[in-house]
Amino acid sequence: MARQHAKTLWYDRPRYVFLEFCVEDSRDVKVVIEDHRVVFSCKNADGVEFYNEINLYGRVNSKDSQDKRSDRSITCFIRKWKEKVAWPRITKENIKPAWLSVDFDNWRDWEGDEEVERAMVEEYAELLQKVTDKGPAPTMDDLDDDL
Template sequence: MARQPAKTLWYDRPRYVFLEFCVEDSTDVKVDIDDHRVVFSCKNADGVEMYNEINLYTRVNSKDSQQKRSDRSITCFIRKWKEKVAWPRLTKENIKPVWLFVDFDNWRDWEGDEEAEMAMAEQYAELLQKVTVKGTPPAMDDLDDDI
């Protein structure tokens, strides 16, 4: 029986790259994560062998990476060697396999988050400064005393 690749979703975070191998009711799951590669294999509910081999974009910390199996998929948490460095793609090769997809439900452009937060903090500080600067009180001599 021939093996086939599992549909795979991925997304990037500052410390980790997340992979999700979409195989329902998987058995015989094996995930080998080394510093430059991930090898995944299992059998699906129909007994078909699923197999993916991914040469990663850059080095990872395989000792601090792990995976979790659920009824619907196998998720890998792969620790980046260099944190806070965005990955433009998952694979070392600049070719996207047909079974690999970006997980847009979990994707966030975190790379510019710090700059945006700093800009918002500066804007807030300026607003506070404008509010707390007290000028001369308004003249109230035009008010009637007959009230």
């Protein structure tokens, strides 16, 4: 029986890139994270062999990366060598294999978040300033004394 590629999802964060190899009931799992590539292999409950090799977009810190197996998948937490640098793709080559997809459930465009947050804080401060600058107190000399 020939081996096949596992469906793989990925997403980017400021310090890490996450890879999820979607294989249920995996066994004989092997994950090798090197500075420039990830090699994954396993078998599922039916004995089907899976193998993925990804040449990574950028260099990673293989010593500070790890993987975790669950009943449904194997997730890799891969530490970027250069933090806070967005990866436009996971592969070194500008190709997209059919088995590799962006994990849109976890994807967040974090690049520029600090600027957006700073702008929101400034806007909030301006709003707060408008609320607290109420001007002079009313004179209240137009009120009736007959109450």
